[in-house]
Amino acid sequence: MVAKGGKQTLGDDVRARLRADILSGRLLPGCRLKFPVLSAHYDASVSVLREALVRLAEQGLVRSEPHQGFVVTPLSREKLWELTEARIELEALVLRRSVVEGDLSWESRLVAAHHTLERTRYTAEGDDQRVDDDWAAAHAAFHAALLDGCTNRRLLRMALGLRDEAELYRRWSQPLGDEPGRDLAGEHRALLEAALTRDPDAAAAALCAHVRHTTELLLAAADRLDHEQPAPEE
Amino acid sequence: MVAKGGKQTLGDDVRARLRADILSGRLLPGCRLKFPVLSAHYDASVSVLREALVRLAEQGLVRSEPHQGFVVTPLSREKLWELTEARIELEALVLRRSVVEGDLSWESRLVAAHHTLERTRYTAEGDDQRVDDDWAAAHAAFHAALLDGCTNRRLLRMALGLRDEAELYRRWSQPLGDEPGRDLAGEHRALLEAALTRDPDAAAAALCAHVRHTTELLLAAADRLDHEQPAPEE
DNA sequence: CGTCAATAAACTTTCGAAAGTTTGTCGGTG
DNA sequence: CACCGACAAACTTTCGAAAGTTTATTGACG
Structure with a gap:
């Protein structure tokens, strides 16, 4: 066999x-x-x-x-919004704990993950409209590292599970690319900064904005897509 | 077949x-x-x-x-505490939303669930040390009803899942009964009151205390058990 | 010409056994 | 007497097919 x-x-x-x-x-x-x-x-x-x-x-x-x-699992605007709300609540909660509880080893891993993310090119080589696979991996790793300081593995696992599901939606509108004016790197730097200075409120706020912003762009992209062909509605 | x-x-x-x-x-x-x-x-x-x-x-x-x-799944004090922490965070979060978002139908179902719970006897007929099965069901239903006002079904599902797992621990030390002096009915009335007056802070605080109190009693019971025979440790 | 029932096709669910892995036993050796 | 390795038993995992359900097709009737 x-x-x-x-x-x-x-x-x-x-x-x-x-x-x-x-x-x-x-x-x-x-x-x-x-x-x-x-x-x-x-x-x-x-x-x-x-x-x-x-x-x-x-x-x-x-x-x-x-x-x-x-x-x-079929995608829909309602479900995306529900998922986003859940992520904002749970990830903020876990990030607060992470920022408070994380030790030196956590800090170091976080800095490393951010460095990798910053030095990885965003768009794929051949296609400027498609996000690079390595960048997507580095991005996921950075966010995982952010939360990883939380000592309650159960809460951490749930938060990571939600992020996973959100990946599904990210691919949904990927061909349309992100808003040109968005300062994604800046948002990530702000997150890192808040985490390293151990400011839970600032970190939670930054993450909240980051996640919400991403979803809003996704929804906008989906709307634009609707004008050409029916979207994958429930 | x-x-x-x-x-x-x-x-x-x-x-x-x-x-x-x-x-x-x-x-x-x-x-x-x-x-x-x-x-x-x-x-x-x-x-x-x-x-x-x-x-x-x-x-x-x-x-x-x-x-x-x-x-x-084997039980251990560490895991029970981790689970309790997670429950406190998540259930409080969901309860806040429930109290704010719940409509009239939710209120009615909550009142009904509380009424059932209040009129169901706590200990089983033959055995004063054993919790009645009907009471356990009514108790679970009341807590589910508390959270059920939350419109985000995803968050709600996660919170209920954690409660489910906690049931495992409840049975663990059931033969030892609860602390005699505890006013369980009072705690439930306080929860109901806070929910009906739409006071999210009071509701969350009451739930937090309720859950934490239960776990502390469970841990104490487990300690007493340890003096007789080795506990189911990991 | 559209509607509905009966039949056929495709697929999901469930089973019982073969294949493969771990655990426990027994006999031999240092 | 303890330790090690081969053998056997028990169990888990995987398979291929039978059983049962849904979906599509065909033909008859209003």
Whole structure:
């Protein structure tokens, strides 16, 4: 039986690959996930696919309708706004704790993550409209590092889970690029500054603005998209 | 094939039954969940059990170690405290929103839930040391009703999920009963009062105290238990 | 020509067993 | 007597197919 793959169990491996394919936009929101197709693509039997999908469903990345199979979680403006609200509340909460509780090792990792982010180019080389994959990874790592000082791993895990789901939406309107005038690097510097000076209020405020701003741009981009073709509404 | 059970798919049904058995204390924390045994008990094949367990694992009720099967999530003082902290933060947050956003229908449901709770006897009929099952259900329903005014279903779901996990700990030290002097009914009345007068600060403070108090009693009970036999430590 | 029921196709769910891994046992050796 | 390695038992994971459900198609009737 096939037993390689780098992970420990095939199910874990398949789940990771499915997750990556969904978050990277290779499997689009609303897309049906049929077992015959997946089975061929991922070279795994129905059981392991089912396990992977059930796990992703519990996380909110896919949706399961009884006897109608699985679907990549469909996107809608309402859900994006709900998710954003939840992120603002929870991430602010965790960031406050992180800023207060984080030790020196946390500080160092945060500085390192910011340095990496700052030195990574934003747009992909060939295509100025597409965000670079490395930058996306560095961006996620920086935000994770920001929260990582929080000693309550449970709260931290929930906050990171919400960020993960938000990735889905980021890819949604990616081809349209961000607002040209936005000072993204500045926002990140402000976050770093507030964290290093141990100012929870400033950090929370900066993060709040950062997240809200991103969503507003996303919604605007979606509106523009609507004028050309119907959007993926629920 | 067996197709009854009241639910839509066998997997859902088995998951619900397993969940109930864990929360009610019929399956104790740390207990190994072997497929041969479960398969016989729940009259279902390995696949559906696996699905159910994977889902519960994603929720935190059971734990999965690769190639070593599933275990009912073991309890420890550290984890209880971490969970309590998370609950205090998140439930307070959701309750504030609930109190501000809840409409008349919410108010009515809340009053109804409180009435049910108040008229349900606390200790089981035969055994004064054991909490009545109906009371436990009414208690859970009242707290759910408190939070239910929050329009952000995502935040609400997370808060309820944490409460669920906490149930695990409640059963842990149940045989020892609660502190005699505690005015539980009074605490619930205070919560109701603050909610109905739409005072988010008072409501959050009351909930915070309520949750923290419960955990402190639980920890004290666990300490007393330690003097007789080793506790279920990690 | 549209509507509805019956049939066929496609897919999801569930099962039972094969394949693979861990855990426990037994016998031999230093 | 303790320690180590091979063998066996028990269990987990994975598979492929049977069972059951939904969706699409076809043909008859109003």
